């Protein structure tokens with residue numbers, strides 16, 4: 001099998017011929033690294049689709065290396081809109097940056113029981129493994145690097161939708177700038193998610209909740225809307 005890989009030290013794709021079939025991309029790259037080219041650099045962790053550290057783009061689509069089975073002629077590149085450290089390894093600090101901007105975590109929860117039905121409502125978003133495949137697929141980053149983006153917004157919806165959360169209002173306020181209104185609802189983030197999460201749908205829900213709280217799309221001229229302030233970073 002021939003596979004082409006984007007390396008960080010040259011513009012051209014580097015080709016490797018590997019005598020392996022029906023293996024994961026991670027197994028194939030491990031073979032290249034140990035038998036052919038020890039300089040090839042990539043990141044991985046759990047090898048079972050849980051840690052989210054091995055996302056790359058194959059033929060222009062985001063995949064987890066530990067789950068994807070490559071075919072002859074595949075092209076492998078790092079995920080988009082992240083600084084490449086080396087070859088297929090990117091700077092993952094954007095995860096923290098976007099989660100921090102959107103307040104995408106539980107700061108303080110009420111001490112109360114949560115029903116099974118309520119738990120089910122937030123389970124899907126809780127399964128996010130922060131692989132950032134959705135951010136790589138999102139076209140907004142081509143024009144706005146400050147966009148809080150699909151994975152952080154999905155997490156915001158998860159916490160806003162959690163009856164134990166006491167800072168929902170602050171979270172809704174935090175995603176008004178470079179957040180929910182910057183999303184085009186194109187849905188590109190949905191099919192690439194290995195956890196079957198639909199960030200576009202969660203962003204719709206955040207918009208709806210925002211509307212109920214008196215926020216408006218700042219690109220629409222409703223007159224007298226709330227002042228969302230300057231970008232946070």
Ligand code: SF4
Nearest residue numbers: 138183184186187189
């Ligand atoms: S739906 Fe929104 S968040 Fe998802 S890819 Fe499109 S613009 Fe990005």
Ligand code: SF4
Nearest residue numbers: 128129131132134193
């Ligand atoms: S929402 Fe899906 S694609 Fe996005 S970071 Fe989480 S698991 Fe990955």
